Amino acid sequence: MSTSKKQAAPSPETQAEAMQIARATQKPGQTKEQTKLIAQGIQKGIEQYKKQQKAKARERDKLRKKQSKERQPAQPEQDGSQHDTSGQTVIRKQHWLPWLLLMASWCGFAAYLLQS
Numbered sequence: 001m002s003t004s005k006k007q008a009a010p011s012p013e014t015q016a017e018a019m020q021i022a023r024a025t026q027k028p029g030q031t032k033e034q035t036k037l038i039a040q041g042i043q044k045g046i047e048q049y050k051k052q053q054k055a056k057a058r059e060r061d062k063l064r065k066k067q068s069k070e071r072q073p074a075q076p077e078q079d080g081s082q083h084d085t086s087g088q089t090v091i092r093k094q095h096w097l098p099w100l101l102l103m104a105s106w107c108g109f110a111a112y113l114l115q116s
Contacts, residue, residue, distance in 0.1 A: 010043055010047055014043055014046050014047065014050075015039075015043060017046065018039045018040070018042040018043035018046060019035075019039045021039070021042050022035050022036075022038040022039035022042055023035060023039075025038070
């Protein structure tokens with residue numbers, strides 16, 4: 001095998017999107033060949049972006065899995081399949097801003113009804 005990576009054919013959606021963008025930015029007097037070359041460049045950019053996003057998503061997943069493993073303490077194997085989770089408490093902090101906005105909107109609505 002050669003040392004260069006074999007690239008898969010781009011998806012038809014990517015090709016269509018690249019051609020649509022190239023046609024939208026087409027200048028007067030531009031040949032079809034030039035438009036096609038621009039579309040290929042755009043297509044390569046889209047593919048590169050998708051690869052970067054996939055790599056970022058993989059890294060986020062790895063980090064999330066690592067953090068979830070760190071949060072769960074190592075428990076010895078038990079005879080049954082039931083796990084005792086009563087010792088664990090989940091603390092969720094609720095933000096006050098949404099509640100404040102809700103109350104303000106209801107007060108404003110009530111004031112509007114009283115004026116009418």
